[in-house]
Amino acid sequence: MVQSLVHMLHNMVLKVPDAEAIIYGETRVTYEQLWLTSLSVAHLLSKQNLQKHDRIAILLENSPEYVATYYGAQAAGGVAVGLNTAAKARDLENWIRHSGATWLFADASHTELSNLIQACGKDIKIVLVGENNTIHTEFTWNNIVNSKNKEFDLSNVTNSNDPAAIIYTSGTTGNPKGVTLSNKNLVTNIESILAYLKLTENDRILNVLPFYYTYGNSILHTHLAVGGSIILENSMMYPHRVLEKMVSEKVTGFSGVPSTFALLLGRTNLRDYDLSTVRYMTQAGGPMPPANIEQLLEAVPHIQFFVMYGQTEASARLTYLPPDKIFEKLGSVGIPIPGVEIEIHDEHNKVVNEGVTGEICARGENIMLGYWNDPESTKQVIKNGWLHTGDLAHVDSDGFLYIDGRSSDMIKSGANRISPKEIEEVIAELKEVLEVAVVGAPDNILGQIIKAVIVLRPGENLDTKDVKAYCKRNLADYKIPKLIDFTDTIPKTASGKIQRYKLQEQYK
Amino acid sequence: MAVEQKVREYILENYLFTDDQSTLKNEDSFLEKGIIDSTGILEVIYFIEEDFAIKVSDEEMVPENLDSVNNIVKFIEKKQNAG
Numbered sequence: 001m002v003q004s005l006v007h008m009l010h011n012m013v014l015k016v017p018d019a020e021a022i023i024y025g026e027t028r029v030t031y032e033q034l035w036l037t038s039l040s041v042a043h044l045l046s047k048q049n050l051q052k053h054d055r056i057a058i059l060l061e062n063s064p065e066y067v068a069t070y071y072g073a074q075a076a077g078g079v080a081v082g083l084n085t086a087a088k089a090r091d092l093e094n095w096i097r098h099s100g101a102t103w104l105f106a107d108a109s110h111t112e113l114s115n116l117i118q119a120c121g122k123d124i125k126i127v128l129v130g131e132n133n134t135i136h137t138e139f140t141w142n143n144i145v146n147s148k149n150k151e152f153d154l155s156n157v158t159n160s161n162d163p164a165a166i167i168y169t170s171g172t173t174g175n176p177k178g179v180t181l182s183n184k185n186l187v188t189n190i191e192s193i194l195a196y197l198k199l200t201e202n203d204r205i206l207n208v209l210p211f212y213y214t215y216g217n218s219i220l221h222t223h224l225a226v227g228g229s230i231i232l233e234n235s236m237m238y239p240h241r242v243l244e245k246m247v248s249e250k251v252t253g254f255s256g257v258p259s260t261f262a263l264l265l266g267r268t269n270l271r272d273y274d275l276s277t278v279r280y281m282t283q284a285g286g287p288m289p290p291a292n293i294e295q296l297l298e299a300v301p302h303i304q305f306f307v308m309y310g311q312t313e314a315s316a317r318l319t320y321l322p323p324d325k326i327f328e329k330l331g332s333v334g335i336p337i338p339g340v341e342i343e344i345h346d347e348h349n350k351v352v353n354e355g356v357t358g359e360i361c362a363r364g365e366n367i368m369l370g371y372w373n374d375p376e377s378t379k380q381v382i383k384n385g386w387l388h389t390g391d392l393a394h395v396d397s398d399g400f401l402y403i404d405g406r407s408s409d410m411i412k413s414g415a416n417r418i419s420p421k422e423i424e425e426v427i428a429e430l431k432e433v434l435e436v437a438v439v440g441a442p443d444n445i446l447g448q449i450i451k452a453v454i455v456l457r458p459g460e461n462l463d464t465k466d467v468k469a470y471c472k473r474n475l476a477d478y479k480i481p482k483l484i485d486f487t488d489t490i491p492k493t494a495s496g497k498i499q500r501y502k503l504q505e506q507y508k
Numbered sequence: 509m510a511v512e513q514k515v516r517e518y519i520l521e522n523y524l525f526t527d528d529q530s531t532l533k534n535e536d537s538f539l540e541k542g543i544i545d546s547t548g549i550l551e552v553i554y555f556i557e558e559d560f561a562i563k564v565s566d567e568e569m570v571p572e573n574l575d576s577v578n579n580i581v582k583f584i585e586k587k588q589n590a591g
Contacts, residue, residue: 086542111542236546237539238570263546267566414547445547469525477542 001191004157004164004183006075008190008225009035016201016227022064023231023249029064031227034071037064037145039152041072044144045103046156048125052077053163057101057124059083059092059110062211062232065129065141067220069105070211074164074183077156078103081166081178082212086476089115091422095168096120098176099372105141108132160184166372167214169312170419178372179214179312186221188365189315192337193222196320197280197306201227205253206246208233208260209415215284218316219255239263243273250277257285259414261292262445270299284308284317286412286447287403290330297326309333309403311389312417313381315366318342318389319401332400333393340364343386344395357394357404361386409500411440413448416478420450420500423481426474427452427467432460437490437498441483452481453490453503462486511560512581518555519577523548534577549574556580562587 002008009031012019017032029037045056056073058080060066066082073080081099083092089112096104096116101124106113108130117126117135129141158164164186166178205223207230209216223230231249233242236259243264246254256264261283264270281296281303288307297305304323310316319342321334336342343351344358352358367387370378381388390408393401411418420438427436434457440448456462464484471480491502516532523543524531538544544552552574553564562584564573573583 235539237544237549238574239546240567240570259547263550267550267569269566445550465521465525472525477545 001160001184002187002225003160004074005186005190005221005225006038006071006154006157008187008221009038009071010154012201012224012227019201019227020229021224022067023229024062024064027064034064034068036150037068038071038075039149040145041069041105042075042152042156043149044127044139045073045076045078050076050078050103052156052158053079054103055079055081055099055101055166056103056105057081057083057096057099058212059085059104059106059113059116060129061085061107062207062216062234063129065105066211067224068145070165070220073103075152075154075157077158079158079163079166079180081168082217084168084212084476085110085210086478088112088474088476089119090474091476092116093119094176095178096124099166099168099178103127105129108135158183160187161369163369163372165217167212167217167312169417170422175374175377177374177377180369180372181315182369185315185366185368188339189218189317189337190222190225192339192366193218193317194226195338196322197222197282199223199226199228199253203228203252203279204231204249205229205255206231206233206242206249206251207255208236208242209255209257210234213415214310214312214316215255215257215415236260236263239268243268243270243275246275246278247273252277252279253281254278255282255284257415258283258288258292259446261288261296265292265295265299266445270296275300276302278303280304280306280323282306282308284310285415287331293326293330307333309401311362311387311391313368313387313389314340314362314364315368317366318360318362321400325400329396329398329400332396332402334401335399336362340366342395342401344393345386345388349383352394354395354397357392360389360391360393360401360403362389363387409439411438411448411450413440413443413450413478414446418450418479423450423452423471423475423479426471427454427481429474430462430467430470432456432462435490437500437503438481439500439503441504443482449482450479451483451485451503453485453487455487455490511584512577514559515577515580515584518552518559519543522551532577534581536577537571537575539571539575552580556584560584560588 013035021034022029056078105127108128126137127139160183164183307321309319341363392404423438434455441451443449491499
């Protein structure tokens with residue numbers, strides 16, 4: 001096994017230095033250029049006495065700068081913490097403080113930046129990428145990337161079993177979950193994915209998924225591990241533009257969540273585009289309606305379509321459905337990827353029989369080290385070496401896995417996994433609100449949309465617009481409830497816990 | 509109500525959740541300013557089709573027609589004149 005992501009990239013820099021690694025608008029970055037920029041970041045951090053395992057927060061959209069910072073941070077022995085760029089200052093501050101990050105590489109035009117800098121004060125060194133006339137920092141991207149020093153001691157990279165990256169999956173004030181991954185976790189998962197996707201240096205993927213999430217993170221590293229090219233397109237807002245770019249860049253691959261494919265199928269005619277270069281597409285991030293899979297493969301029958309399932313806690317990937325089984329096993333998320341064991345457990349932690357629904361539990365070198373600084377939460381999901389995913393499923397007689405639902409309350413909306421508690425926490429801050437419950441309601445495009453059910457204090461009035469406006473100030477836009485109901489009571493258990501399943505039943 | 513005013517009110521009400529006119533400039537790019545996302549744009553199309561009795565074809569779903577108040581107003585007026 002290669003020791004680290006940085007070593008994987010370095011191997012490709014030696015093998016295909018002039019190949020295109022990242023294409024972003026008009027900018028085309030070769031492996032050699034990416035490597036030099038990454039080393040510039042590493043040199044700066046080392047010169048400023050970065051210690052092994054220090055955390056480096058990255059608040060950048062998908063861009064060559066994001067990638068160079070991620071690899072540069074790890075080359076210097078740091079732990080890369082990619083932050084959700086849609087988040088508001090309160091979540092960002094929460095994650096920065098929780099991770100104890102000592103550095104922040106941030107987009108100078110990020111709308112939350114001044115609030116964030118005010119909140120974090122002098123506790124963190126900041127590198128601004130781009131121009132900002134009102135915020136001045138000691139370090140800027142332009143003055144660190146001019147290094148032409150190709151030499152760097154890769155022995156700084158953390159040991160393969162030590163933390164290398166943290167991905168935050170939720171932002172509740174009391175309990176942010178920072179999935180901590182080692183190089184062994186990441187590299188093992190990359191090698192397993194490469195084994196079934198069969199990526200090579202000739203592959204060119206158009207990527208619309210954010211790198212700060214595990215799916216996008218995995219796409220980035222798998223393609224850089226083989227010397228392939230990643231073409232960045234940071235929005236699915238105009239699906240025609242995405243398809244035009246797939247054609248003009250002669251891409252071989254495309255990855256999405258169910259809503260990505262729903263948008264393509266709903267608002268474009270795939271047959272109008274020459275997608276003959278596309279070899280494969282992958283889908284993860286929740287169940288894609290079988291009818292959409294059939295429609296997609298009718299439009300582009302020559303591609304291999306991989307349905308996949310995973311979790312951030314598993315470095316990304318746990319199972320995949322071999323494309324030749326797509327129709328025979330329609331609706332299944334497939335079989336374990338190489339190196340992963342899957343079992344379905346009942347509530348007593350016993351393995352259930354085939355066809356019986358239970359919780360998906362997984363074991364392998366890709367399972368996270370744990371949640372950052374949170375041994376209690378880690379113990380709740382990793383028991384006897386098995387990751388308890390919170391997802392419910394059954395296995396058929398051929399060993400193929402079918403997801404039946406979730407045992408946890410997380411809402412899946414588009415590519416986002418959202419804790420209802422985060423939203424409840426914010427809405428409950430409104431003085432008019434007595435209590436609030438948040439659930440997922442079904443949606444054709446996004447899978448689920450967010451619904452908030454609110455009980456007001458006696459004599460108080462509140463407009464749905466006021467609730468949404470308050471959420472917009474404090475939450476990422478994708479966490480703003482689409483639907484808001486005012487009601488008299490919220491169903492609860494005898495001990496006062498919200499019965500979300502009862503609320504969900506009402507909105508089916 | 510003038511087209512521009514109606515479009516502005518819709519965006520302010522549904523994506524910025526405010527009556528404060530100063531929060532939205534007519535030339536603001538919805539994509540660059542993060543005002544609307546990929547599913548929001550489908551709602552905007554639905555609004556245009558319902559409120560202005562216009563059909564927005566898939567090919568017309570491009571930033572030149574939809575990515576700011578100005579672009580939407582121009583697009584609606586062009587379609588109305590053509591119809």
